[in-house]
Amino acid sequence: MNQRMLTLSPRPRGFHLITDEIEEALPLAQLSSGLLHLQLQHTSASLTLNENCDPTVRGDFSAFFDRLVPDGSPYFRHDYEGDDDMPAHIKSSLLGTSLLLPVRQGRLGLGQWQGIYLGEHRDQGGARRLLTTLMG
Numbered sequence: 001m002n003q004r005m006l007t008l009s010p011r012p013r014g015f016h017l018i019t020d021e022i023e024e025a026l027p028l029a030q031l032s033s034g035l036l037h038l039q040l041q042h043t044s045a046s047l048t049l050n051e052n053c054d055p056t057v058r059g060d061f062s063a064f065f066d067r068l069v070p071d072g073s074p075y076f077r078h079d080y081e082g083d084d085d086m087p088a089h090i091k092s093s094l095l096g097t098s099l100l101l102p103v104r105q106g107r108l109g110l111g112q113w114q115g116i117y118l119g120e121h122r123d124q125g126g127a128r129r130l131l132t133t134l135m136g
Contacts, residue, residue, distance in 0.1 A: 002027060002134040005041075010127050011120045013084075015048075015058040019108070019115045026134055029106040034136015036108065038099045041129040044088035044122050046095035052115025061119070065091050081122075088121035095119055103136055 006025050008018060026036070040047050051057040069090045072083035079085050099116065102109035118128065 002132075004132050004134075006130045006132055008118060008128040008130055010125065011118065013062070013120050013123050013125070015061045015117045015119050017052055017058070017115045018118045019052065019110070022116060022130075022132070023108060026132060028103055028108065028134070031103045031134070031136040032105060034103040034134065036101045036103055037133040037135070038101070038116070039131040039133075040097040040118075041131060042097065042125075043092050044085070045125055045128050046092045046097055046119035046121065047099050048095045048117050048119060049099060049101075049110070049114055050117055051113055052110075053113055058117065061117070065094075065119075065121075069094075084122050088125075091119065091121040103134070 004026065006022070008021065022036075022038070028036075038047055050061070069087040071087050073087070076086040078089070101116075120128075
């Protein structure tokens with residue numbers, strides 16, 4: 001088993017492909033088969049697996065979630081860090097902060113059009129920590 005903490009550089013609000021960053025940081029080539037668990041160490045960002053080719057999909061994700069859970073809604077009481085505070089927590093809970101992915105022949109066993117997204121739900125989220133556990 002191999003466990004590492006990756007620090008992802010700060011990104012603007014939105015959905016960002018991080019598949020290549022993860023693959024380059026981990027010794028996947030050592031495994032013929034196994035599992036990779038990813039756990040984002042934050043409550044205002046998320047991880048999800050989706051379309052990796054057309055960037056308009058990521059923009060549509062942002063538009064949908066920003067409309068579903070708008071900043072500054074008057075019914076949110078938790079706004080200590082700004083209007084995007086509680087909406088970011090809700091989006092994180094809806095999408096989740098972990099993924100369990102197969103490793104096959106030294107690579108992530110993803111479908112042809114699948115990629116790992118970091119959902120950054122804050123205007124100023126900062127660097128994000130990602131705990132990776134590689135088993136196999």
